[in-house]
Amino acid sequence: MQSKNRKRKRIKRDKRKHRERLIVDKSKWGANENTYSLAPDYYYDKIYNCVDCGIQAIWTKERQKYFFEELGGNTNSKAVRCQICSAHVQALKENQQRHMAEMAKKQPHPNEKFFNKKY
Numbered sequence: 001m002q003s004k005n006r007k008r009k010r011i012k013r014d015k016r017k018h019r020e021r022l023i024v025d026k027s028k029w030g031a032n033e034n035t036y037s038l039a040p041d042y043y044y045d046k047i048y049n050c051v052d053c054g055i056q057a058i059w060t061k062e063r064q065k066y067f068f069e070e071l072g073g074n075t076n077s078k079a080v081r082c083q084i085c086s087a088h089v090q091a092l093k094e095n096q097q098r099h100m101a102e103m104a105k106k107q108p109h110p111n112e113k114f115f116n117k118k119y
């Protein structure tokens with residue numbers, strides 16, 4: 001048994017501790033939420049794959065800080081799309097909003113009541 005213990009691997013030091021990081025402003029983090037989860041101490045660059053095109057992208061610590069502290073983003077949020085795809089989705093949403101605004105301004109059909117009739 002003793003030899004087994006001796007062979008046990010030593011715990012490797014976490015090199016990520018020495019990565020570049022940004023301090024979390026805990027007074028701003030999760031300010032819009034009733035959260036019981038504790039704020040992290042630091043932001044690190046996060047690598048993720050875009051859900052739409054699959055390329056690898058980085059959610060930088062600066063952007064995380066801006067998102068969570070300045071925009072008051074949801075603390076459970078994760079980056080899902082790369083910059084190009086999120087810009088594309090944003091454009092689609094804006095298009096849809098413009099369309100809806102135009103439709104609201106449009107004159108109703110003279111026989112609108114007929115179409116809204118419920119049977």
Ligand SMILES: [Zn+2]
Pocket residue numbers: 050051052053054055081082083084085086
């Ligand atoms: Zn993408």
